[in-house]
Amino acid sequence: MPDMRAFFDAKGCAVIGASANPTKAGRQILANMIAAGYDRGLFPVNASGGEILGLPVYASVDAIDAPVELVIIAAPAAATPDIVAQMKRRMDERGDLRAVVCAAAGFAELKNAEGEGHQALLAGFCKENGIRLLGPNCVGVIDVNNKIDTTFIAGTAHVPGGISFVSQSGAVGAWLLMSWASMPAGGVGFNKFITVGNMADADIIESLAHAGADEATRALGVYIEGSPESRRLVETAAAVARKKPVVVLKVGRTDEGAQAASSHTGSLAGSDALYEGAFNQYGIVRARNVEELSDTLRAFDALPLPKGDGVFILTQAGGPGIICVDELSSTNLFKPSLVSDATKQALKECLPPIASICHPEGHADITAAAGAEHHVRSLEAVLRDPSVHAVLFITVATLFLDLAGMARGMVEMIERLRKEGIDKPVFPAILAGNWTQESRGILEKAGHPSFESPDRAVRALVAMRRYSLFRERSR
Amino acid sequence: MRNLDEFPALALLGEIGIPTVRYELAVSEDQAVAAATRIGYPVAIKLSAEKILHKTELGGVALGIANEAEVRAAYKRLVAKAATAGVVPGPGGGLRGVLVQEMVSGGSEFIIGGFRDPGFGPAIMFGLGGIYTELFKDTSFRLAPVDEAEAARMILETKAKALVAGFRGTAPLDLAALSGALARLSQRMAASDEILEFDINPFVALPAKDGRPARIIALDALFKLS
Numbered sequence: 001m002p003d004m005r006a007f008f009d010a011k012g013c014a015v016i017g018a019s020a021n022p023t024k025a026g027r028q029i030l031a032n033m034i035a036a037g038y039d040r041g042l043f044p045v046n047a048s049g050g051e052i053l054g055l056p057v058y059a060s061v062d063a064i065d066a067p068v069e070l071v072i073i074a075a076p077a078a079a080t081p082d083i084v085a086q087m088k089r090r091m092d093e094r095g096d097l098r099a100v101v102c103a104a105a106g107f108a109e110l111k112n113a114e115g116e117g118h119q120a121l122l123a124g125f126c127k128e129n130g131i132r133l134l135g136p137n138c139v140g141v142i143d144v145n146n147k148i149d150t151t152f153i154a155g156t157a158h159v160p161g162g163i164s165f166v167s168q169s170g171a172v173g174a175w176l177l178m179s180w181a182s183m184p185a186g187g188v189g190f191n192k193f194i195t196v197g198n199m200a201d202a203d204i205i206e207s208l209a210h211a212g213a214d215e216a217t218r219a220l221g222v223y224i225e226g227s228p229e230s231r232r233l234v235e236t237a238a239a240v241a242r243k244k245p246v247v248v249l250k251v252g253r254t255d256e257g258a259q260a261a262s263s264h265t266g267s268l269a270g271s272d273a274l275y276e277g278a279f280n281q282y283g284i285v286r287a288r289n290v291e292e293l294s295d296t297l298r299a300f301d302a303l304p305l306p307k308g309d310g311v312f313i314l315t316q317a318g319g320p321g322i323i324c325v326d327e328l329s330s331t332n333l334f335k336p337s338l339v340s341d342a343t344k345q346a347l348k349e350c351l352p353p354i355a356s357i358c359h360p361e362g363h364a365d366i367t368a369a370a371g372a373e374h375h376v377r378s379l380e381a382v383l384r385d386p387s388v389h390a391v392l393f394i395t396v397a398t399l400f401l402d403l404a405g406m407a408r409g410m411v412e413m414i415e416r417l418r419k420e421g422i423d424k425p426v427f428p429a430i431l432a433g434n435w436t437q438e439s440r441g442i443l444e445k446a447g448h449p450s451f452e453s454p455d456r457a458v459r460a461l462v463a464m465r466r467y468s469l470f471r472e473r474s475r
Numbered sequence: 476m477r478n479l480d481e482f483p484a485l486a487l488l489g490e491i492g493i494p495t496v497r498y499e500l501a502v503s504e505d506q507a508v509a510a511a512t513r514i515g516y517p518v519a520i521k522l523s524a525e526k527i528l529h530k531t532e533l534g535g536v537a538l539g540i541a542n543e544a545e546v547r548a549a550y551k552r553l554v555a556k557a558a559t560a561g562v563v564p565g566p567g568g569g570l571r572g573v574l575v576q577e578m579v580s581g582g583s584e585f586i587i588g589g590f591r592d593p594g595f596g597p598a599i600m601f602g603l604g605g606i607y608t609e610l611f612k613d614t615s616f617r618l619a620p621v622d623e624a625e626a627a628r629m630i631l632e633t634k635a636k637a638l639v640a641g642f643r644g645t646a647p648l649d650l651a652a653l654s655g656a657l658a659r660l661s662q663r664m665a666a667s668d669e670i671l672e673f674d675i676n677p678f679v680a681l682p683a684k685d686g687r688p689a690r691i692i693a694l695d696a697l698f699k700l701s
Contacts (some may be wrong), residue, residue, distance in 0.1 A: 226594075234618070277618070277629070278617070278618050281621070281629075
């Protein structure tokens with residue numbers, strides 16, 4: 001069988017079950033294809049004819065008088081025999097179909113003879129004709145660089161970036177994309193997005209290998225519930241992790257392995273414990289929830305890996321700084337940066353007199369008296385110190401702090417240091433909520449991720465440190 | 476599929492290169508006394524029979540045997556216990572004899588296990604041993620095989636990390652020896668389908684003391700072979 005590229009680079013796309021009704025998936029898919037900028041030929045198919053979103057509607061796939069390489073099915077499962085007949089006529093006449101994304105539900109996931117029969121009919125036809133099938137019962141694919149979005153997810157921001165995400169759950173995929181579209185900058189950039197549904201043909205393992213091998217992918221996210229081929233799944237992810245970070249959200253802590261085993265060891269082993277061990281073994285980062293998955297992927301995509309264990313906490317307030325310290329102390333991965341006397345002097349000179357500098361080491365409380373300039377200059381002083389490998393930057397909005405000016409100053413300064421060859425990850429948590437959207441937006445639009453809370457910033461840093469240690473030892 | 480009880484299990488461990496407790500099989504009172512003399516008192520004496528996998532529940536273990544008279548008494552008592560379970564000496568009787576073993580006291584107890592998961596295939600486990608194994612479930616897992624460096628990381632993922640470094644004034648444990656044992660077992664699991672499951676429990680690590688080097692010792696083991 002050909003590889004999965006036909007799902008992304010197809011020339012000509014027919015949408016079966018296209019609809020003018022805004023409450024139908026068949027309309028949202030067309031709208032998403034248009035929003036993504038798909039310009040290789042988009043053809044709504046529906047027996048009722050007419051026009052949808054300005055596009056003429058075709059009565060069947062074989063009636064389209066232009067190349068069609070991809071078919072998206074959003075019609076009820078009961079229509080499968082008719083849809084397969086249409087596709088068969090097209091293959092007999094033009095033979096140009098390469099891929100089918102079946103978004104419709106009502107197939108083998110129902111675990112009844114009718115649903116399984118429809119799936120077998122569709123999958124069998126595709127296989128005989130060398131056509132790749134995604135689904136049924138999947139949300140579909142997005143490829144921002146290839147300007148294609150076969151999903152019915154509402155409001156995706158089609159911003160190019162280095163994150164790819166493959167998911168066994170369409171809903172978790174939609175959750176992530178909708179969250180990203182709601183971020184302060186108006187959209188987190190990404191590359192490929194794949195949901196696999198019933199996996200009648202393309203499965204989660206092939207999908208993660210495909211997205212991972214894509215050169216535009218800088219960080220790969222995976223949501224899995226489990227796989228009967230768990231070893232092949234983990235080893236495939238491991239092959240990607242040797243080159244670029246892989247972040248996995250694995251759910252479902254079932255213990256079928258434990259029930260099957262009779263020994264003492266077996267009673268302690270569940271499949272989840274094995275996934276955990278295998279992730280540690282192969283440098284695969286595990287996220288505990290969707291928020292952590294998102295934070296970690298954004299950090300990996302945008303930030304350089306920390307080159308050591310020295311971390312500096314630059315905070316404008318006591319409490320949030322302690323939250324950082326607590327979260328850091330749950331790992332043994334870091335040491336407070338022991339900055340030089342010259343750095344301490346530089347901090348003293350650029351901060352308000354009441355600032356607490358390096359008591360304890362690796363920590364400066366610049367206090368609520370600090371203005372935008374104090375924030376930027378102290379961050380620069382810390383970044384210039386060789387003992388600092390990463391900075392946690394915490395500030396709380398006050399009405400007299402010019403957050404937007406601070407954010408612009410940070411972007412300018414970080415980019416200036418990069419040109420000097422000083423490129424270290426900064427993890428900003430600008431608190432909180434709607435008060436900080438503008439400043440976070442300025443940072444993120446310039447490619448600097450920000451975090452909702454100090455502990456979430458720390459966890460993103462921890463994930464990056466673990467991965468950089470893995471890369472160092474597997475060199 | 477067959478289970479190996481302690482005696483052949485210890486022999487298999489020796490073959491894999493895992494240090495075990497010193498032991499001898501004895502099929503008579505006199506042999507037991509001679510074995511105990513060679514090993515040095517105190518010793519442990521355990522029933523050895525293919526069918527008896529859980530000796531303690533049957534009362535088939537005598538610990539802290541200090542002299543010849545105690546060896547003879549323990550031998551008689553254990554053989555009588557075996558008889559109540561229908562296990563007797565002689566051809567077809569099922570009783571192989573008794574194992575005479577050195578007594579190991581002190582040290583840290585760990586559990587090392589191996590098994591085959593339907594999806595993951597061969598895998599190994601390391602954890603804190605002793606009576607709290609199942610309570611705390613302080614374990615870590617890896618897919619087999621692993622090398623020594625990975626085995627060491629696996630050990631250090633558990634609270635054994637504190638024990639390895641030396642805990643409450645004891646000397647550090649031999650991490651390299653523990654990691655080596657774990658790595659060799661994982662490699663044996665992966666090399667063929669011969670071993671379906673095994674448990675080494677307890678696996679004892681003794682710190683260096685009074686000029687004697689640190690030592691690791693498998694005290695008891697079970698294997699399930701294909």
